[in-house]
Amino acid sequence: MQLDPCISPSMMLSKKFLSVNSSYPHPGASELALHEHPIISPSDNLERSSPLKKTTRGMTNQSDPDNFPDSKEAPGDGQRSKLSPVLDGVSEIRHNFDGSAADRYLLPQSSQSQSSAAPTTMFPYPSQHGPAHPTFSIGSPSRYMAHHPVITNGAYNSLLGNSSPGSGYPGSGYPYTQQYGHTYQGAPFYQFSSAQPGLVPGKAQVYLCNRPLWLKFHRHQTEMIITKQGRRMFPFLSFNISGLDPTAHYNIFVDVILADPNHWRFQGGKWVPCGKADTNVQGNRVYMHPDSPNTGAHWMRQEISFGKMKLTNNKGASNNNGQMVVLQSLHKYQPRLHVVEVNEDGTEDSSQPGRVQTFTFPETQFIAVTAYQNTDITQLKIDHNPFAKGFRDNYDTIYTGCDLDRLTPSPNDSPRSQIVPGARYSMATSFLQDQFVSNYAKSRFHHPGSVPGPGTDRSVPHTNGLLSPQQGEDPGAPSPQRWFVTPNNRLDFTAASAYDTATDFAGNAATLLSYAAAGVKALPLPTAGCAGRPLGYYSDPTGWGARSPPQYCTKTGSVLSCWAPGTRVASSNPYLSGTEEADTLASDRSPLGEDTKPKDLSDSSWIETPPSIKSMDSSDSGIYEQAKRRRLSPSDPAVSGSSSPLKSEVLPSRDCEKNCAKDLGYYGFYTHT
DNA sequence: CCTTTTACATGGCGTCCGGGGGGC
DNA sequence: GCCCCCCGGACGCCATGTAAAAGG
Numbered sequence: 001m002q003l004d005p006c007i008s009p010s011m012m013l014s015k016k017f018l019s020v021n022s023s024y025p026h027p028g029a030s031e032l033a034l035h036e037h038p039i040i041s042p043s044d045n046l047e048r049s050s051p052l053k054k055t056t057r058g059m060t061n062q063s064d065p066d067n068f069p070d071s072k073e074a075p076g077d078g079q080r081s082k083l084s085p086v087l088d089g090v091s092e093i094r095h096n097f098d099g100s101a102a103d104r105y106l107l108p109q110s111s112q113s114q115s116s117a118a119p120t121t122m123f124p125y126p127s128q129h130g131p132a133h134p135t136f137s138i139g140s141p142s143r144y145m146a147h148h149p150v151i152t153n154g155a156y157n158s159l160l161g162n163s164s165p166g167s168g169y170p171g172s173g174y175p176y177t178q179q180y181g182h183t184y185q186g187a188p189f190y191q192f193s194s195a196q197p198g199l200v201p202g203k204a205q206v207y208l209c210n211r212p213l214w215l216k217f218h219r220h221q222t223e224m225i226i227t228k229q230g231r232r233m234f235p236f237l238s239f240n241i242s243g244l245d246p247t248a249h250y251n252i253f254v255d256v257i258l259a260d261p262n263h264w265r266f267q268g269g270k271w272v273p274c275g276k277a278d279t280n281v282q283g284n285r286v287y288m289h290p291d292s293p294n295t296g297a298h299w300m301r302q303e304i305s306f307g308k309m310k311l312t313n314n315k316g317a318s319n320n321n322g323q324m325v326v327l328q329s330l331h332k333y334q335p336r337l338h339v340v341e342v343n344e345d346g347t348e349d350s351s352q353p354g355r356v357q358t359f360t361f362p363e364t365q366f367i368a369v370t371a372y373q374n375t376d377i378t379q380l381k382i383d384h385n386p387f388a389k390g391f392r393d394n395y396d397t398i399y400t401g402c403d404l405d406r407l408t409p410s411p412n413d414s415p416r417s418q419i420v421p422g423a424r425y426s427m428a429t430s431f432l433q434d435q436f437v438s439n440y441a442k443s444r445f446h447h448p449g450s451v452p453g454p455g456t457d458r459s460v461p462h463t464n465g466l467l468s469p470q471q472g473e474d475p476g477a478p479s480p481q482r483w484f485v486t487p488n489n490r491l492d493f494t495a496a497s498a499y500d501t502a503t504d505f506a507g508n509a510a511t512l513l514s515y516a517a518a519g520v521k522a523l524p525l526p527t528a529g530c531a532g533r534p535l536g537y538y539s540d541p542t543g544w545g546a547r548s549p550p551q552y553c554t555k556t557g558s559v560l561s562c563w564a565p566g567t568r569v570a571s572s573n574p575y576l577s578g579t580e581e582a583d584t585l586a587s588d589r590s591p592l593g594e595d596t597k598p599k600d601l602s603d604s605s606w607i608e609t610p611p612s613i614k615s616m617d618s619s620d621s622g623i624y625e626q627a628k629r630r631r632l633s634p635s636d637p638a639v640s641g642s643s644s645p646l647k648s649e650v651l652p653s654r655d656c657e658k659n660c661a662k663d664l665g666y667y668g669f670y671t672h673t
Numbered sequence: 674c675c676t677t678t679t680a681c682a683t684g685g686c687g688t689c690c691g692g693g694g695g696g697c
Numbered sequence: 698g699c700c701c702c703c704c705g706g707a708c709g710c711c712a713t714g715t716a717a718a719a720g721g
Contacts, residue, residue, distance in 0.1 A: 225714085228678080232712070265675090313677090329676075370677050371715095378714075387712040390683030 203245070204339050206359045209238040209303055213384060214363040220376040221271050222366035224333075230310030230324045234385045237306040237335055237364060244296030244339070251340040251348075252299060253288040254306050256325050259334035259365050266373035274330075283315045283326025293346040299339075311368060327368040335364045 208214060213235045214222070225231045237254055244250060262273035287309040291298060312324045327333055341355035342348045349355070372378040382388045 234713090382714070385713065387684075388714060389685080390712095391714055 203243045204241050204357050204359075205243045206239050206241050206337060206339075208361045208364065209240050209305075210235050211361070211363060214361070216384075217377060217380055218363040218365065220374055220380065222364075223369045223372055223374060223377045224311055224327075224366045225372065226311045226313045226327050226329060226368045226370060228312060228314040230312040230314075232307065232310055233366075234381055234387075236309065237337070239304045239337055239359075241299050241304060241339065244300055245341075246295060246297035246300065248296050249293045249342050249344050249346065250296055250299055251288065251292040251338075251342050251346070252294075252304055253286055253292060253338050253340075254309065254335050255286040255338065256311075256327060256333045256335050257285065259332040262332065264330050264332055264367050269374075271367060271373075277331050278328055281315070281326070281328050285325055285327075287323065287325050293342050313368070313370065329368050329370045332365060332367045334360060334362070335366075336360045 217223075217235060224233055241252075258277055258279070260273075261277050261279070263275040263277050264271050265274035266272075267274075287306060289304060289306065290308070291304075308323055309325060310323050311327050313327060313329055314324070315326050337359040339357045339359070340348065372381070382391045
């Protein structure tokens with residue numbers, strides 16, 4: 001992989017976003033998005049007076065999401081219906097970042113093309129037959145309500161206006177449809193025009209809190225179950241936002257649009273396009289966050305979680321359930337986050353255009369299915385979704401990794417606390433565990449000898465399956481449970497300044513921040529290796545840590561500027577980029593003293609391969625193979641041999657260290673591009 | 674044959690209720 | 698004896714993936 005110096009954001013825009021005139025972004029759009037992250041000076045983001053410095057007034061952010069689990073109960077429902085669109089000069093930002101190495105190194109166009117030349121590639125990124133992302137024109141007011149595939153003149157407000165009286169959510173009223181229809185019509189992939197009157201420079205910076213987990217799924221082509229009654233997403237969408245005006249009011253919602261025009265089928269262990277997507281799908285495609293509308297301070301104070309958002313294939317559900325997003329099975333979708341500035345009463349001020357910002361995270365793409373196709377995805381879901389603990393019957397039996405720093409939910413984790421948004425943000429331990437990425441999977445992803453390929457066919461037994469999370473424990477990685485933050489004590493982006501001073505810890509700033517933002521509950525941290533670890537999340541200047549740092553995307557003037565904190569290019573930025581390719585740089589990282597400590601954080605925040613698992617993986621140990629099986633017989637020697645979780649905990653740290661040492665090999669694997 | 678639907682088992686949380694212990 | 702608090706069990710609910718049946 002060729003790495004190029006940072007390209008100016010404007011260049012990126014002109015080349016990547018503005019020059020696209022085909023109906024769809026080229027087949028590798030997703031990959032491009034994953035690898036290209038224009039880098040700008042953080043100062044650009046401060047174009048406007050820092051909202052954080054402003055005095056907060058009229059805050060109405062005390063609503064407890066838990067009190068409004070349903071759209072019907074959400075405050076301000078009535079107001080939302082009054083929202084009017086601001087379609088002119090909308091400040092829309094396409095936020096494409098996944099934290100790839102591109103955060104630091106931008107791929108040349110040629111590389112981009114190449115990367116996108118393999119539409120069926122499932123690894124490291126899923127097949128992107130055809131465009132991976134919907135395209136839309138900022139200049140097109142219809143983007144918010146285009147009825148697929150035809151863009152209608154409807155407007156954002158009209159959509160809102162269509163909301164059923166009983167539901168404050170646009171869901172029922174949002175005739176949201178696929179946006180990629182825009183591209184069908186040849187609309188520019190991205191369209192920014194500084195000449196647009198009223199265009200407000202991008203203010204918000206958003207990052208996907210649970211991005212590492214998303215990436216894990218993304219590697220295998222994420223699948224999301226859709227049912228008639230609705231199924232929650234897992235991983236669910238969770239964001240942290242900064243750069244909003246603390247006193248201004250915003251509506252934040254997610255819509256799900258077709259990522260490409262294809263109908264997909266899982267054949268031969270991989271997803272392949274099969275015919276055209278059904279574009280005549282009706283139903284709600286929007287999920288308004290229950291807290292909407294609310295102040296910027298509210299949105300920035302905590303994590304914005306969409307854990308209650310449900311996916312359904314029941315078209316009728318769109319009329320009576322704002323929580324439901326109607327999708328079609330075997331279609332690929334792309335969720336998007338929209339931030340709309342509104343008046344205090346929740347109405348949109350049409351006199352001030354450019355108050356809508358859209359953020360797209362390619363790694364959150366998924367294919368809607370009624371039954372899991374790829375067993376890898378199934379296993380990932382089981383291993384990471386606390387609600388699926390019942391299927392981890394080998395969870396605590398065969399894995400002997402050092403689970404002191406478990407990254408994945410333990411059997412004692414609370415699924416609800418992890419998922420329930422709002423007040424339970426303060427109980428973010430749940431979220432940490434739930435959305436957090438265990439290390440184990442990475443081992444297989446990074447195994448030099450087993451380049452992750454397409455998922456196995458469901459009829460095919462696991463031959464290279466996944467290890468249980470427990471096995472994936474990284475001895476050195478601090479468990480999210482051990483990262484503690486005073487409840488409701490948000491670690492704002494400003495806290496990132498700590499990155500400048502602390503070099504002892506490498507970590508996932510994004511994750512930490514998200515957790516902090518969520519108000520991670522303080523937990524006793526008896527573990528020596530982790531106890532006393534400060535709340536602060538420190539990056540390693542060497543680039544070792546912070547693989548998934550907050551990635552900001554903002555727009556300065558007409559320029560879309562995305563950057564990953566810590567990008568090496570922007571030396572002034574203390575953050576480090578968090579990318580898949582970043583892993584490849586691991587080998588370049590200078591040792592950080594003790595193996596386990598500095599690396600702990602990075603591992604914890606990233607999906608590093610747990611030493612224990614890696615070693616097994618690399619050695620093709622029988623245990624590893626067994627671990628990959630969905631179910632293990634308790635009588636299995638490998639299982640009974642380490643039946644107690646405690647046993648794993650008392651494993652000599654020496655073993656962990658030894659295993660950790662082996663990790664380098666895996667990191668190195670990706671180093672060679 | 675493929676996809677979708679449905680019933681089922683599992684796990685966990687919240688609520689309710691009763692029992693036990695302690696204080697007044 | 699009364700009241701309060703704590704604890705634990707029962708129950709309901711929710712969410713999950715699995716497996717079989719049903720549908721096209």
